[in-house]
Amino acid sequence: xTLLNVDKVGKRFPMGGILSRRHVDAxxxxxxxxxxxxxxxxxxxxxxxxxxxxxxxxxxxxxxxTEGAIVFDxxxxxxxxxxxxxxxxxxxxxxxxxxxFEAFNPLKQVDRYLExxxxxxxxxxxxxxxxxxxDDALQKVGLSLREIKGRFAHELSGGQLQRVAIARALIPNPxxxxxxxPVSMVDASLRMSIVNLLRDLRTNLNVxxxxxxxxxxxxxxxxxxxxxxxxxxxxxxxxxxxILDTPEHPYSQLLKASVLAIDNPGRGxxxxxxxxxxxxxxxxxxxxxxxxxxxxxxxxxxxxx
Amino acid sequence: xxxxxxxxxxxxVEFAAGTLLVGIIVIxxxxxxxxxxxxHLIYVxxxxxxPSTTYWFGTNSRGQDLFWQLSFAFRNTLSFGLMVAVISxxxxxxxxxxAGYVGGWMDRVLMFFNDIFVSLPVFPILILFYFVxxxxxxxxxxxxxxxxxxxxxxxxxxxxxxxGLRHRExxxxxxxxxxxxxxxxxxEHLPYVMPIVFATAIANMIWSIGLEVTLAVLGxxxxxxxxxxxxxxxxxNHSAMVVGVWxxxxxxxxxxxxxxxxLFLLTVALNEYIDPRSRLRRIGGA
Amino acid sequence: xxxxxxxxxxxxLKAYYKLDHFGITREVRAVDDITLSIRENEIYxxxxxxxxxxxxxxxxxxxAIRPPLRIVEGSMTYRFGDKVIDPYKAGKDxxxxxxxxxxxxxxxxxxxxxNPVRRIRKSFEDFAFRPMGLPTREFWGRVETHLKRxxxxxxTLNSYPHELSGGMRQRMTxxxxxxxxxQFIIADEPTTALDVVVQKDVLVMLRDVQxxxxxxxxxxxxxxxxxxxxxxxxxIMYAGRLxxxxxxxxxxxxxxxxxxxxxxxxxxxxxxxSPKAALEGRPPNLSDPPPGCRFHPRCPLAIDKCKVxxxxxxxxxxxxxSACWRSDDVRPLTRFEGVREETL
Numbered sequence: 058x059t060l061l062n063v064d065k066v067g068k069r070f071p072m073g074g075i076l077s078r079r080h081v082d083a084x085x086x087x088x089x090x091x092x093x094x095x096x097x098x099x100x101x102x103x104x105x106x107x108x109x110x111x112x113x114x115x116x117x118x119x120x121x122x123t124e125g126a127i128v129f130d131x132x133x134x135x136x137x138x139x140x141x142x143x144x145x146x147x148x149x150x151x152x153x154x155x156x157x158f159e160a161f162n163p164l165k166q167v168d169r170y171l172e173x174x175x176x177x178x179x180x181x182x183x184x185x186x187x188x189x190x191x192d193d194a195l196q197k198v199g200l201s202l203r204e205i206k207g208r209f210a211h212e213l214s215g216g217q218l219q220r221v222a223i224a225r226a227l228i229p230n231p232x233x234x235x236x237x238x239p240v241s242m243v244d245a246s247l248r249m250s251i252v253n254l255l256r257d258l259r260t261n262l263n264v265x266x267x268x269x270x271x272x273x274x275x276x277x278x279x280x281x282x283x284x285x286x287x288x289x290x291x292x293x294x295x296x297x298x299x300i301l302d303t304p305e306h307p308y309s310q311l312l313k314a315s316v317l318a319i320d321n322p323g324r325g326x327x328x329x330x331x332x333x334x335x336x337x338x339x340x341x342x343x344x345x346x347x348x349x350x351x352x353x354x355x356x357x358x359x360x361x362x
Numbered sequence: 363x364x365x366x367x368x369x370x371x372x373x374x375v376e377f378a379a380g381t382l383l384v385g386i387i388v389i390x391x392x393x394x395x396x397x398x399x400x401x402h403l404i405y406v407x408x409x410x411x412x413p414s415t416t417y418w419f420g421t422n423s424r425g426q427d428l429f430w431q432l433s434f435a436f437r438n439t440l441s442f443g444l445m446v447a448v449i450s451x452x453x454x455x456x457x458x459x460x461a462g463y464v465g466g467w468m469d470r471v472l473m474f475f476n477d478i479f480v481s482l483p484v485f486p487i488l489i490l491f492y493f494v495x496x497x498x499x500x501x502x503x504x505x506x507x508x509x510x511x512x513x514x515x516x517x518x519x520x521x522x523x524x525x526g527l528r529h530r531e532x533x534x535x536x537x538x539x540x541x542x543x544x545x546x547x548x549x550e551h552l553p554y555v556m557p558i559v560f561a562t563a564i565a566n567m568i569w570s571i572g573l574e575v576t577l578a579v580l581g582x583x584x585x586x587x588x589x590x591x592x593x594x595x596x597x598x599n600h601s602a603m604v605v606g607v608w609x610x611x612x613x614x615x616x617x618x619x620x621x622x623x624x625l626f627l628l629t630v631a632l633n634e635y636i637d638p639r640s641r642l643r644r645i646g647g648a
Numbered sequence: 649x650x651x652x653x654x655x656x657x658x659x660x661l662k663a664y665y666k667l668d669h670f671g672i673t674r675e676v677r678a679v680d681d682i683t684l685s686i687r688e689n690e691i692y693x694x695x696x697x698x699x700x701x702x703x704x705x706x707x708x709x710x711x712a713i714r715p716p717l718r719i720v721e722g723s724m725t726y727r728f729g730d731k732v733i734d735p736y737k738a739g740k741d742x743x744x745x746x747x748x749x750x751x752x753x754x755x756x757x758x759x760x761x762x763n764p765v766r767r768i769r770k771s772f773e774d775f776a777f778r779p780m781g782l783p784t785r786e787f788w789g790r791v792e793t794h795l796k797r798x799x800x801x802x803x804t805l806n807s808y809p810h811e812l813s814g815g816m817r818q819r820m821t822x823x824x825x826x827x828x829x830x831q832f833i834i835a836d837e838p839t840t841a842l843d844v845v846v847q848k849d850v851l852v853m854l855r856d857v858q859x860x861x862x863x864x865x866x867x868x869x870x871x872x873x874x875x876x877x878x879x880x881x882x883x884i885m886y887a888g889r890l891x892x893x894x895x896x897x898x899x900x901x902x903x904x905x906x907x908x909x910x911x912x913x914x915x916x917x918x919x920x921x922s923p924k925a926a927l928e929g930r931p932p933n934l935s936d937p938p939p940g941c942r943f944h945p946r947c948p949l950a951i952d953k954c955k956v957x958x959x960x961x962x963x964x965x966x967x968x969x970s971a972c973w974r975s976d977d978v979r980p981l982t983r984f985e986g987v988r989e990e991t992l
Contacts, residue, residue, distance in 0.1 A: 104843035104844065104845060104846075105814075105843055119534075140542075144540055147538055147540060151538060152534070152538055154531045154534070154535060155531070156531055159530060159531035159532060160531045160532055160535045161532055161535065162532045162536075162550050162553075164553045164554070165549075165550065165553070170535060170536065170539045171539075173536070173539040173540055173541045173545070174539040174540055176540070177539070177540030177541065177542075178539075178540045213930070214930030214931060215698065216926075216930065217930060222535070225535075225539065226538075244697035244698055244870070244931060245697050245870050245871070245872065245911055245914070246697055246907070246910060246911060246914065246926070246927040246931070246946075247697075247926060247927065247930070248914065248926070249914045249916070249924045249925065249926035250926030250927075250928075251926075252916070252924075252926075253923070253924070253926060271843055271844055272844075272916075273844070273918055274873075274915070274916040274917055274918055275916050277916065277917075277918045277919070277920075277921065278916040278920075278921060278924070279921075298921075301918055302918075302919065311845060312844060312845065313918065315844040315845040315847070315848045316844060316873075316918060317847075317848065317851075317871075317873040317874060317876065317877050318873075318876075318877070318917075319872070319873045319876040319877075319900065319912075319915055319917065320917070321876075322875075322876035322877075322896050322897050322899075322900035322901070323876065323879070323880070323895060323896030323897035323898075323900065327848070327851060327852050327855055327877045327878070328852070332845065332849075
């Protein structure tokens with residue numbers, strides 16, 4: 058049984074005015090599948106402009122793919138139009154946003170988002186049932202309703218807010234969470250708490266997480282599979298540890314080489330990463346094809362597919 | 363809300379002065395409920411008496427006590443201004459938030475009508491209505507017509523704020539919390555446009571009262587309803603300046619100027635309050 | 649102990665925000681009693697999370713404070729060669745004279761320096777022409793030499809900022825900030841908004857230009873892995889105070905403050921999947937900080953003393969200061985396998 062099937066998905070944005078018909082291919086030919094009943098953390102890595110956020114928005118139904126199809130649990134995401142169908146989709150797929158300070162209306166209490174979710178997505182009417190659902194979700198992220206009720210966003214830290222946001226996403230018991238850079242705006246001392254939380258969600262609550270980031274270190278820390286994207290194309294995808302330990306595609310190697318090592322603090326030799334190899338590989342294999350390797354990964358190589 | 367008003371009054375001179383001036387006029391208008399005679403009766407007092415201890419504002423050539431006459435006039439003028447403001451606010455908020463939040467074709471259609479309304483010449487249209495409706499043109503109908511003409515600029519302003527809010531992450535968060543479009547517009551976004559609504563409401567009152575005075579002075583309204591405009595119309599009709607009944611013109615003009623200055627000062631104070639950064643800092647955020 | 653020449657000496661500096669909003673007065677002690685000195689020819693990293701006061705501190709160092717931020721106490725002295733200047737005691741002309749020439753600034757968003765509607769050439773003219781005081785031809789000659797030295801093409805001068813990538817823009821702002829060969833450069837999160845690959849390029853460039861010119865750089869970022877690769881010394885800020893300061897290697901391998909130990913330990917690394925613990929609690933509110941040591945509510949080592957009295961920043965080793973009552977009990981939480989003791 059497939060939970061999510063992303064099949065040869067592409068997104069082309071029109072650029073410029075009416076006269077100059079130009080296009081930008083944000084995402085080109087991306088395919089992967091998530092199995093139901095086998096929770097995992099799938100990390101999508103890329104720099105800005107790699108198309109990773111566009112891909113996430115398409116999975117959430119916020120953009121329509123121009124090529125291919127995204128099928129969630131037997132239903133094409135692009136065909137979800139009625140409000141009932143959307144609500145049903147949102148019961149099973151939920152996002153976690155990048156900036157926890159932006160994700161809550163600063164003029165409103167944070168618990169209203171949890172309450173709205175419990176009311177509309179769970180269909181609860183009864184006050185005590187709503188509170189129980191909210192408290193239950195907050196307990197899962199290590200908070201309680203008592204701490205959160207009636208608080209404004211500015212009264213909580215970035216880490217707490219991100220937990221509240223994750224708790225809200227958990228209220229309808231979704232099977233898939235899509236987290237777009239969820240820790241990049243969270244303070245250093247609180248960052249690992251969010252990362253650990255996402256890991257625990259997979260392990261203990263059977264939630265599959267699509268984690269979108271440019272940070273290879275956290276990706277290595279907790280992901281099962283990774284997809285590395287360059288300019289809208291997948292250049293390497295497969296088991297996380299295998300790829301990050303020994304990246305094969307030049308762009309993956311470049312990304313890994315660019316991670317600031319802390320193994321030799323204060324003595325680190327900061328050397329200029331060689332971009333040209335990755336650029337050369339791009340010019341040769343950009344339109345190439347993905348081939349599978351014995352260790353489970355696929356790598357883009359030159360040649361026509 | 364009360365704490366905000368109290369703090370504004372204590373720390374903002376414009377707000378205090380504006381409240382004082384508008385307050386004086388409002389109390390003066392409310393006094394009409396205790397008037398000794400209804401406003402449409404004429405020759406209830408000796409005509410053309412200058413201001414004195416008996417007749418504070420003097421009497422006019424039609425034998426009416428100007429104090430009570432103007433009290434009625436300001437009551438009508440103020441409620442007219444408020445009616446126009448409320449009607450046009452309802453339209454501008456709805457149009458602005460819908461266009462901004464829903465976007466797409468809704469935005470294009472609404473802004474198309476918005477632009478038509480912006481370009482309509484208000485004054486000739488009002489005169490046209492007067493000629494069509496004649497005596498049927500009562501206060502409320504006029505307020506309704508002006509309310510329907512006075513929203514487009516403010517709707518555009520509200521739309522621009524709502525456009526910005528639509529792309530904020532908390533709006534997407536609200537969508538994924540299952541909130542309906544109506545709930546997002548009127549509960550998540552409305553608080554952000556409320557300060558604009560208040561400030562433009564006052565500007566709108568100044569606009570509508572000024573226009574009503576102009577129309578009335580020229581005799582294009584129901585002249586039997588006492589308003590600031592019709593008071594001036596009757597004064598002009600009786601050549602008040604020529605026969606030396608100067609108080610019939612001077613006093614209403616002074617009072618309307620006081621009202622306008624008061625309303626203007628309130629707009630200035632509210633504009634300062636609107637600045638969202640200072641607002642957030644006040645509630646302890648940012 | 650080795651003798652160093654200091655370019656900047658800050659002692660007992662307190663800078664508070666006094667906020668007055670319609671009657672509610674709040675005092676935010678963003679920089680509270682900071683004493684530090686920056687040596688010649690070093691990169692001094694300042695680390696801290698949000699509301700640690702690091703942004704305020706660099707505003708103070710850059711002599712760019714505006715009300716409601718005020719210097720409440722303390723002094724700050726720059727020494728540029730023979731010229732000794734306290735920007736808060738000197739006149740406006742004197743401060744303007746050192747700006748850009750002796751003291752310059754690399755900001756987080758490159759767009760705030762480069763005028764978006766003018767060619768980059770114009771920005772160079774606006775900022776650097778007057779401080780350099782050279783005839784036009786020599787000035788452009790100097791600018792081009794400088795760009796070439798930084799591996800940037802002088803043709804880039806003719807571009808508009810939006811025509812360049814984010815990394816290239818940030819490199820141009822660094823070039824702009826360093827073209828007058830300033831002795832002191834303040835870099836405020838210069839790579840935070842950049843992608844990993846570009847970040848490294850920019851860091852390498854900044855480090856190279858520092859080496860070439862021998863200037864001092866104050867480098868501010870919350871990212872400890874950047875500090876590990878850039879800084880010679882690091883100062884760790886927490887809730888408006890400096891809680892630990894020392895050579896980079898020492899801070900990573902033998903921290904003497906539990907906060908530092910935690911920051912280092914929570915860094916994820918490729919090749920390491922061991923569970924990393926997160927620090928509980930939240931950074932304190934600067935308008936109402938906890939009494940005693942401001943870290944005590946989150947500190948695993950806290951004792952009763954920490955709740956009532958503020959630990960002073962005391963010397964705990966060579967060039968190493970820590971503000972913790974239990975600094976002797978702090979143990980590093982991470983092992984550095986690359987650390988070979990003989991190289992220390």
